[in-house]
Each structure stands twice: as C-alpha cells, then as structure tokens.
Amino acid sequence: MLSTSHFVPKDYPNTVEKGSFEWSAPSNIALVKYWGKKEHQIPANPSLSFTLKNCKTITKLSFQKIQKGTDFSFELLFEGKPKESFRPKIQKFFERMESYLPFLKDYHFIIDTHNTFPHSSGIASSASGMAALAVNLMSLEKQLNPEMTEEYFNQKASFLARLGSGSACRSINGSVVIWGNHEGSEGSSDLFGIEYHSIHPNYINCQDTILLVDKGEKQVSSTLGHDLMNGHPFAEQRFQQAHLNVTRVKQLLSGGNWTDFILLVESEALTLHAMMMTSMPYFILMKPNTLEIINKIWKFRAATQTPVCFTLDAGANVHVLYPENVREEVLQFIKNELVVHCQNEQYICDEMGYGAIQLNKF
Known part of the structure; x- marks a missing residue:
C-alpha cells in the first residue's frame, strides 16, 4: 500500500x-x-x-x-x-x-x-x-x-x-x-x-440533468457536515453500509441492471441527508422543491417504467440520471414537470465524462 x-x-x-x-x-x-x-x-x-x-x-x-x-x-x-x-x-x-x-x-x-x-x-x-x-x-x-x-x-x-x-x-x-x-x-x-x-454498455454516456433548485450558499458547509460525523450515533453503521454499497454498485455497473442501480443510488442519496438530519446539531439541506421533484420522478417512473432516478449532493439540487436511449422522453418530462421547481427554471444537461x-x- x-x-x-x-x-x-x-x-x-x-x-x-x-x-x-x-x-x-x-x-x-x-x-x-x-x-x-x-x-x-x-x-x-x-x-x-x-x-x-x-x-x-x-x-x-x-x-x-x-x-x-x-x-x-x-x-x-x-x-x-x-x-x-x-x-x-x-x-x-x-x-x-x-x-x-x-x-x-x-x-x-x-x-x-x-x-x-x-x-x-x-x-x-x-x-x-x-x-x-x-x-x-x-x-x-x-x-x-x-x-x-x-x-x-x-x-x-x-x-x-x-x-x-x-x-x-x-x-x-x-x-x-x-x-x-x-x-x-x-x-x-x-x-x-x-x-x-x-462498465456495461447500458451505462455508457449516462445522462445527468442537474436541476438547480437553490443556487444560494448552503447554510451548513460541507466541512462542518463532515465533522459532525465524529460521534454521530449512526456513523459506524453508515461507514459499513458504504463499503457494501461500493461492492454492490460495481456489480450493477458491470452487469447493466438499471432497476437495482436506481434503488441503490436513490437510497445512497437519502442516506446522506439522513446523516445530516440525525447529527447534533441537525440540519436539512433539501428544500421543499427538492422533495416535489423526487416525488414526481417516482410517479413518472412508476407510470412509464422509464429507467430514471435521482441523486443528491450535500445540497438542494437534484441530479437526474438516466440512460442515453431514453433521453428525449426524460428531457420532455423534465421540461413539462420539473423545471417549474427550479430556481428561475434553470437546469444543466450533462453526461458521463x-x-x-x-x-x-x-
């Protein structure tokens, strides 16, 4: 080493x-x-x-x-x-x-x-x-x-x-x-x-549309957030979970299974924010519009069976991930349903680099 x-x-x-x-x-x-x-x-x-x-x-x-x-x-x-x-x-x-x-x-x-x-x-x-x-x-x-x-x-x-x-x-x-x-x-x-x-071909050129929910400065810096994991009641369980999830997501990226990939990625995003909400002091970086977007993604996915999911950084913005072959229908859904929840209706289209x-x- x-x-x-x-x-x-x-x-x-x-x-x-x-x-x-x-x-x-x-x-x-x-x-x-x-x-x-x-x-x-x-x-x-x-x-x-x-x-x-x-x-x-x-x-x-x-x-x-x-x-x-x-x-x-x-x-x-x-x-x-x-x-x-x-x-x-x-x-x-x-x-x-x-x-x-x-x-x-x-x-x-x-x-x-x-x-x-x-x-x-x-x-x-x-x-x-x-x-x-x-x-x-x-x-x-x-x-x-x-x-x-x-x-x-x-x-x-x-x-x-x-x-x-x-x-x-x-x-x-x-x-x-x-x-x-x-x-x-x-x-x-x-x-x-x-x-x-x-990486399985199903993930090549994976799309990431970034929905800009809140462009302001976070009320809690990432440095402080990281520090709050010291003494966090769920820290050790979280660290063990991350080790297991790296193993699992590698398997999914190699195998091409979008269904299980979606569940793991969304669970990871919500776990990150759960750690913030259960630290001391506790804090919430998601905004009401973040939750509106998440719920609409879940509803759209259930109704259309389209492989699309969200992930979050330590903030309010939402990264919408989906395969390149469903790009047109997902972008249309984003324009019709999700941009209304973005600050000044702003979003950025990106993909795997x-x-x-x-x-x-x-």
Missing part, C-alpha cells in the same frame, strides 16, 4: 524558467457518498462517482522563476478579473502541497480560471477547480522530471487535488472513480482515486 512518502520527490533533473499550461477538469457526482473525514483529508468511508463531461473548470497556469521567498507568490484571476476572495483557499492548498511540490516557492504563478457552469449556481466548483490546478502543477513537475510515468502523474495529481477538496481527487482520471480503501477494489486508496473500468484534459502547453 502506498504512503504519502511515495509522492515526495527526491530531486529534479531539469530546470524550467517559465511557461504555462492549460487544463480542464470536470465536476463529479458521487453515487456512493462519502460523509465524514479524518485528518489530512482522509475519507471515513470509500465512495464511487461518475465524472461529468460539461460542468468543468478551465484553468491556465502561467509561471516565472523567481528568487525563492518565504511565502508563495501567486495572482488569481476568475473569468479574467482579480478574485482576492479565493486567495485564502489557494494559500491553504499551497501550504498543504509544499512538501510534495517543493518548487512552489521558486515561482510566481498566475492562476487564470473559469467555469463552464454558472458561478454560484449551487454546483460545487471546488472539486473541478482544485483538480484543474493540481494537473497544471503536475505538468510543471513533469517538465522538471521528464521520466515521470503517466500512472504516477495521475496518482499524484489526484493525491494533490484531494488536499484542496476531498472530492476533487475523483475528477482527474476516468468515467467512474473509486476513492478510499475498499476491500475488493485492487489498488484503491484513501490517498487518491482510481478508475473503475468494468472522462476526467481532466490538457488543452494547451505554451
């Missing part, structure tokens, strides 16, 4: 004065949720996610060699404009990465980033944002150490992204990603995500 020391470089054979890279990294949606974490962004239970295709962050990283200082030197641009409110989070991210990327104080960085989805839309951008920055920094390290393998690049990029946002480690590589030590998933690790390859992609090297 790999340890953190695996990602500490011994030396760099090359020197690089300046340059820039540009990468896109997607958001992802967990089917089996992780809720609760230990020190150093270690998950309390394994999770399994779909990588998205359209909801992504595009980040250009420019760098110039400087005399090594006592602090990190960087500028932040969001959609072309300075964004000082992001600075504390990036500063903390750099601090966590420094022992694994010792060159960070040797350069001045310009981080120019934007999202393909609306900012403050209620879709978490930390996963895609931290993943995009991590792969850019790994591109610089690869120039410093050209012998680096693709496997090491992806593992370390996922490892670093996790230090900025836990779920970001699932946005580096692959359509389906497992994060967390899991018996039966060879190579799985708490330190980085791994790709799960055995492939992970981070390098766009340019300058």
Whole structure:
C-alpha cells in the first residue's frame, strides 16, 4: 500500500524558467457518498462517482522563476478579473502541497480560471477547480522530471487535488472513480482515486440533468457536515453500509441492471441527508422543491417504467440520471414537470465524462 512518502520527490533533473499550461477538469457526482473525514483529508468511508463531461473548470497556469521567498507568490484571476476572495483557499492548498511540490516557492504563478457552469449556481466548483490546478502543477513537475510515468502523474495529481477538496481527487482520471480503501477494489486508496473500468454498455454516456433548485450558499458547509460525523450515533453503521454499497454498485455497473442501480443510488442519496438530519446539531439541506421533484420522478417512473432516478449532493439540487436511449422522453418530462421547481427554471444537461484534459502547453 502506498504512503504519502511515495509522492515526495527526491530531486529534479531539469530546470524550467517559465511557461504555462492549460487544463480542464470536470465536476463529479458521487453515487456512493462519502460523509465524514479524518485528518489530512482522509475519507471515513470509500465512495464511487461518475465524472461529468460539461460542468468543468478551465484553468491556465502561467509561471516565472523567481528568487525563492518565504511565502508563495501567486495572482488569481476568475473569468479574467482579480478574485482576492479565493486567495485564502489557494494559500491553504499551497501550504498543504509544499512538501510534495517543493518548487512552489521558486515561482510566481498566475492562476487564470473559469467555469463552464454558472458561478454560484449551487454546483460545487471546488472539486473541478482544485483538480484543474493540481494537473497544471503536475505538468510543471513533469517538465522538471521528464521520466515521470503517466500512472504516477495521475496518482499524484489526484493525491494533490484531494488536499484542496476531498472530492476533487475523483475528477482527474476516468468515467467512474473509486476513492478510499475498499476491500475488493485492487489498488484503491484513501490517498487518491482510481478508475473503475468494468462498465456495461447500458451505462455508457449516462445522462445527468442537474436541476438547480437553490443556487444560494448552503447554510451548513460541507466541512462542518463532515465533522459532525465524529460521534454521530449512526456513523459506524453508515461507514459499513458504504463499503457494501461500493461492492454492490460495481456489480450493477458491470452487469447493466438499471432497476437495482436506481434503488441503490436513490437510497445512497437519502442516506446522506439522513446523516445530516440525525447529527447534533441537525440540519436539512433539501428544500421543499427538492422533495416535489423526487416525488414526481417516482410517479413518472412508476407510470412509464422509464429507467430514471435521482441523486443528491450535500445540497438542494437534484441530479437526474438516466440512460442515453431514453433521453428525449426524460428531457420532455423534465421540461413539462420539473423545471417549474427550479430556481428561475434553470437546469444543466450533462453526461458521463472522462476526467481532466490538457488543452494547451505554451
């Protein structure tokens, strides 16, 4: 089993004065949720996610060699404009990465980033944002150490992204990603995500229509929510359930059974919110319109036998999952029945994606 020391470089054979890279990294949606974490962004239970295709962050990283200082030197641009409110989070991210990327104080960085989805839309951008920055920094390290393998690049990029946002480690590589030590998933690790390859054709290009129920800031941060699993009366049972559900959803993804897949995915989403409602202090992130949408999905599925289901993140928005071959009828149902429950009738059409992609090297 790999340890953190695996990602500490011994030396760099090359020197690089300046340059820039540009990468896109997607958001992802967990089917089996992780809720609760230990020190150093270690998950309390394994999770399994779909990588998205359209909801992504595009980040250009420019760098110039400087005399090594006592602090990190960087500028932040969001959609072309300075964004000082992001600075504390990036500063903390750099601090966590420094022992694994010792060159960070040797350069001045310009981080120019934007999202393909609306900012403050209620879709978490930390996963895609931290993943995009991590792969850019790994591109610089690869120039410093050209012998680096693709496997090491992806593992370390996922490892670093996790230090900025836990779920970001699932946005580096692959359509389906497992994060967390899991018996039966060879190579799985708490330190980085791994790709799960055995996907039945029934799930290829799985559609995800994201219904934007509430675009406001959550009243309880995910960090606080994770912390509330410490001492939670149902924590251990939940962690055991997640291990079993990762095993089960892998079987379903390999076998192509949408009926049982739907039941497991919806149960996982509701269990996540049940943990929130039974913590102390307790809280509810679903909104009345979230419940209206869920009930309408259940009614539609029962009436038409269409394979469509929902999942939820730690928020009010609803991800509607369904096979590509029923796309037209499900989208018509969404437009006719569900958009009325969305804030400003907004929704985003997405589907299963492939992970981070390098766009340019300058």
